[in-house]
Amino acid sequence: MDEKTYCEKTSFPIHNFAVIGHPIAHTMSPFIHSCLFSLAGYGAASYRVMDIAPEGLESFLPRLRELSGFNITIPHKQAIIPYLDDLDEKAAFFHSVNTVKNENGRLIGFTTDGAGFTKALESAGVSLSGRIAILGAGGVSRVMAFEALETAQAPDITIAVREHSLPAAQALCKELTAVLQKQGRGGRLSVSLLDAISGDFDLLVNGTPVGMYPHVDASPVSAEVLAHCAAVFDAVYNPDETLLLRLAKQNGAKAIGGMRMLVGQAAAAQEIWYNASFRDADIDALCRDAVKEMERIFQ
Numbered sequence: 001m002d003e004k005t006y007c008e009k010t011s012f013p014i015h016n017f018a019v020i021g022h023p024i025a026h027t028m029s030p031f032i033h034s035c036l037f038s039l040a041g042y043g044a045a046s047y048r049v050m051d052i053a054p055e056g057l058e059s060f061l062p063r064l065r066e067l068s069g070f071n072i073t074i075p076h077k078q079a080i081i082p083y084l085d086d087l088d089e090k091a092a093f094f095h096s097v098n099t100v101k102n103e104n105g106r107l108i109g110f111t112t113d114g115a116g117f118t119k120a121l122e123s124a125g126v127s128l129s130g131r132i133a134i135l136g137a138g139g140v141s142r143v144m145a146f147e148a149l150e151t152a153q154a155p156d157i158t159i160a161v162r163e164h165s166l167p168a169a170q171a172l173c174k175e176l177t178a179v180l181q182k183q184g185r186g187g188r189l190s191v192s193l194l195d196a197i198s199g200d201f202d203l204l205v206n207g208t209p210v211g212m213y214p215h216v217d218a219s220p221v222s223a224e225v226l227a228h229c230a231a232v233f234d235a236v237y238n239p240d241e242t243l244l245l246r247l248a249k250q251n252g253a254k255a256i257g258g259m260r261m262l263v264g265q266a267a268a269a270q271e272i273w274y275n276a277s278f279r280d281a282d283i284d285a286l287c288r289d290a291v292k293e294m295e296r297i298f299q
Contacts, residue, residue: 130202
C-alpha cells in the first residue's frame with residue numbers, strides 16, 4: 001500500500017483522515033485538504049493517501065475504521081457502500097459515496113460532489129436551469145444530472161454519450177424520469193449520441209474524462225456544438241483550461257473549470273467531519289493556489 005502523511009504533527013490532538021482510490025498517485029486531495037485544515041485552524045490533522053486495489057477494499061476496512069474520516073475516489077465510490085453502517089439521504093439517492101465520517105466507530109457515508117458542482121456554478125454566476133446538456137453517464141455525470149433535476153423547476157436535460165454508453169445513459173434517463181413522476185413534476189429528458197447533439201443549450205457540462213491530462217488535445221464535442229451554448233462547465237480539472245473550455249471561450253460561452261468543484265467538494269467534506277466553515281474568498285484563493293501546485297507537479 002502506498003501511504004503518505006502530508007500534515008506536520010503539532011502539540012494539538014491528532015485527527016487522522018485519508019483519501020482512498022486506485023490508482024491515486026497524482027491526487028490533489030492532500031494539498032487541498034491540508035490548506036483547508038490550516039484555514040479552519042485545524043492544522044494538527046493528518047491526511048494520507050491510501051492506494052487500495054478493488055480486491056483489497058474489504059481487508060483494508062479495519063484500518064479505515066481507525067480514521068476520523070476519509071474521502072473516496074474511483075473505483076470505490078459505490079463499492080464502499082455495503083461496508084458502511086449508514087448513508088446520508090443524498091448518498092443513498094445517488095448511490096455514490098465520496099466522503100465517510102467515523103461517528104463513534106460507525107462509518108457514515110456522504111456525497112459532496114453535488115455540493116462542489118453547484119458551488120462552482122454559483123461562484124461563476126451560472127444558473128443550473130434552462131436547457132442543459134450533460135456529457136457522459138458515469139458517476140460524475142450522474143451526480144450533475146440529479147443536481148440539475150433537483151434544482152430546475154421544469155428540467156430540460158439531454159444526456160449525451162458515445163454509442164457504447166447508450167445503455168447507461170438510457171438507464172440514467174429512466175431513473176430521472178421516475179423521480180419526476182414520483183414528485184408529480186413535468187420536464188423533458190432525452191438521450192443523444194455525442195456526435196448527434198444539437199440545438200441551443202443554456203448550460204453544457206462535461207462529466208467524461210475526455211481532455212484530461214495527458215490527453216489534453218481532445219474535446220468531447222465540437223466547436224460547432226459549443227457555438228450554441230451559453231455556458232460550459234468541465235469537471236476535468238487537469239489541465240485547468242481544457243480544450244473544451246478553450247473552444248467554449250472562443251465561441252463566446254462562459255467557461256468554468258473543474259478545480260472549483262474539486263475544492264468545493266473537499267470543503268463540504270470538512271464541514272461534515274468537524275463542522276468547518278470557509279469564506280468564499282478563501283476558497284477562491286485556494287483554487288488559484290491548487291492550480292499553481294498542480295502545474296508545478298505536472299510541468
